[in-house]
Every structure is written in structure tokens, then in C-alpha cells.
Amino acid sequence: MKKLFILGALLLLLIGCGADAGEETAVPTNTPTSNGNGNGMGMGGGMGSGMMARHMAPIPEEYAGLNSPVEASEESLARGGELFTTYCAACHGDGGMGDGPASANLDPAPVAIAHTSQMLGDDYLYWRISEGGQGDPFNSAMPTWKNALSEQARWDLINYVRALGSGTAPDMGNMMGGQAYDPTAEATRQADMLAQAVEQGVISQDEADMFAEVHAELETNMTRSMQMRGNMGQMQQVLLAQLVDLGTITQTQADQFNDIHTRLLEAGLMQ
Template sequence: MKKVILLVIPILLLAACASQDGGMGPGMGGNGMMERHHAEIPTEYAGLTNPIPADKESLERGSELYTVNCASCHGDGGMGDGPAGSALDPAPSPIAHSSQMMADDYLFWRISEGGVPFGTSMPAWAVFDEQSRWDLINYMRALGDGTVQPISGMGGTAYDPEIQAAQQAEILAKAVEQNVITEEEADTFTTVHDAVEQYRLAHPEVVQSGGNATEREATILAALVEEKIITQAQADAFTDIHDRLGNSGLMP
């Protein structure tokens, strides 16, 4: 019985997506992860930094909270593939990955207020004291950078940058097919995106500098142009391609 239900729901979701015809436009309420990442962080959260060191104790507390409260939707490894999440639209985010890109203030805001500002099914976790919310952030980051191994329980794969890259390639191929971008633009996007990721890994202080993704991305692109890793034209093209992908609804 359970099997049947699990099979039917994704088909219904697919049908619903297909009938949307072209996906989500900018006016359709910000259901895309990209739009949430670029949203303005409310002033009471903006600039907050994690006061709890990611030591063994914090990771243990975070792990316990995560396994009980989050893994059902976000998956054991934080890839967004927990069993309770498969029927949700938008789907649970791959927080093992998001937490590498997004600053403390964004993550703390999103855990505290959940999907309320965006009308999604992400619950608000303000019932947890602040330390617990920071412990969760430490744990999500540790899942994403491989410091901890996922505890299996709910289901879902461990974070794997190669899976992430394959998913991105698939989205870009679809965008080319649907004439959202050209093949050349897909290549530019991949080149610049990889450079940005590498820069992020080499400069964790930029991720921690707070602010939303728009500001941080502009800072990183400027630095990459300055260091002659990419050209100004590539940086400009990237921002434009990024916007079109975001508006197309193809990016999660």
C-alpha cells in the first residue's frame, strides 16, 4: 500500500509542474531556492555570526537535533532527499550544500522563521534556543564539508559534490533545450560558477561576511575579475544567465 502512494505522488507533482507551462516567473511568489538565497535578510538577523564553535560537543548536539527534527525532510546527509520531503513543493533544500554558500545570518534566519516569509512548508524552529539553532548550523556545514558522516536513519544520500555538479549540468542542458540560454552561455555559466565555488572554498571569510547572496556574489565576481581569473564580460554574462535561469523555474 505504502509503495503505491509513494509512486503516485511524484507523478502528480510532475503533472502539476508540466501544466505550469514554462515554470515560475519573477512575479510568481519566490518559490525558487535562488530567489530565497537572494532575498533581503530582515534587520534583526542581518549580520549575526555564529558564537558557538563547531567543536565535538556542538556537533553532537547538532547531530541529535538534526536526526530527530530535520532528517525526515532534508535527508540523513542534508541533500534534501528525506522521505517526508519527496511530496513537498518546493522540495527541501540540499542544506549540506547551501550551508557552504550561505552565511550564518541567512541560515539562522531561515531556521528561526522557516518558510513563513516565503509560504513554503519549511517549519519555523524558534522553539529551539539560540544555541541549538547554531549547533544545527554547525552540523549542516559539517555534513557538507565531510567533517562528519551522516547518521543513517531516515534515508537519503550523503553530500557529494559530483552529484551536485551532475544535477547542475542536467539543468543547464534543459535550459539550452528550452532556449532559455545558448550552449555557449551554458559553458560560460559552468566556467564562472566553478571559479566562484573555488573562490568560496579558498576564502571562507567572504561567506562569513554576511549579507545576502547577491552582494556576496558581486564581491566574488569583482575579485575574480581583479585576479584575472575571469573577464569582466564573463562576469556580466554570468549575472545575466543566472537571472534568466532563476526566472525560468529550472533552477530549484
């Protein structure tokens, strides 16, 4: 099951979140490139490659490698929920899907953090919440919270947004509006994307089937057991290496995943 989880998590990274598996990801200190796309669409509509560039952003030394000291207890989630409703939901939406009332005019748009937080390290999330989105490569309206919110508050928020995306968040009511994270809608979106990729000859039906099958298995077996550190590209590299070490996949298969993913990206299907 553990192997399946890891493989599933890898596929989530590859399909669900469109993490770039390109060579950039192997060298976290690279300067991230901006493709000027900048749409930062939430997962509801898929993710643009603007988001990809952001997820490859090198985590500043001050934050890199941090792990949460705050357990996702009921108390922490309750605190996080209050804070989220007060400070975050206007942009990110009550369900963390990036569709709060203030999101409409923002470019880049607020991210579906309920989803992306599943595949982003503690350090990445803590950095982003602390420092916000001013400057490259983000250039966004995401505020800086390190002066307004205590360290514990920021970790509580991370616990809460992750819980939003795994269906374990306490119900805070519908205060600001926005959809709840819906794994079924997410699965449908992925299936549609893969079907389109096959139709366009980007990947074969076999490749699409394999992705879909393992991903479906994952959804029923998902637990948090992996190292939650790094940006999306770094986490993906760690997972790939783990899978090869475990013998779950061969290096050739890992390369194939990367290749399929790159093709999907280049075809604009990860948008």
C-alpha cells in the first residue's frame, strides 16, 4: 500500500498539479523563469505554466528545510479555520479553491491552495505565507503575513488549508463564498485532460490508462507519509528517487513519467 501511495502521490504531482519534471527541477537553486503567462489559475480550471514557474521557485535559505512544529490537532485546525476565514478566504475562497469574492480581478489569480498544499512542503508554504507575493517570480497580490500573524498562526493556517484539500477541515460555514474542494470534479478534470492528450496524439491510450488507473487507486489509499519539504519540483525529485530506490519503478519508467509530463505541458494541456 505504501508503494502504491508513493506512486499515486507521484502521479498526483505529475498530473494533478502539473509540476514540471524538467531539468530545472533537479537544480533547485536555478533562477526560475517566468513565461509571462501569469494566469495562476486555480485547480478548478487547471493550472497554467505560470504556476509551474512559481512552484519551482527556490525557497530562501531562511525558510528552506523547515518542518512544521505544530501538529494538525483539532485545536490547531479550529484556530486555522478562524484565521483562514478572517484573512484568506476573501481571495482564496472558503474552500481554498482560489475563488473568493476578491479573486475576480486579481492577476495572477489566488491559487487553489486546498489542492496545491497537498504537494508543497511545509517550508515552501510557510515561506509563501510569511513573505507574500511581491517581486519575482510571483508578482502577485498575496499579502505578507509575517508581521501580522504569529508563527503558530501561520502553521495553523498550513494545517487548515491542507485539511481543506483532504476533506478533514472543520466546517467554518460559508462566510466568504467559493466552492469546496471536490475530488470527483478533480478526477473528471484529469480524465478529460488525458482524453484530450490522447486525441491530440500527445500520449498513447496505454499511457493515459496507466496514469488514470493508478491515480484512481491512490484516491482511496492516500495518507500523509511522505517528507513534506521543498517546492513542488523538489518534492517530485525526492519521490521519483524514492520510487526508484524501492524498486517500485525503474529509472526508465521515471524518465517516462517525466517525458509524458513534459509532452502534456508542451501541448498546453496542463493549463
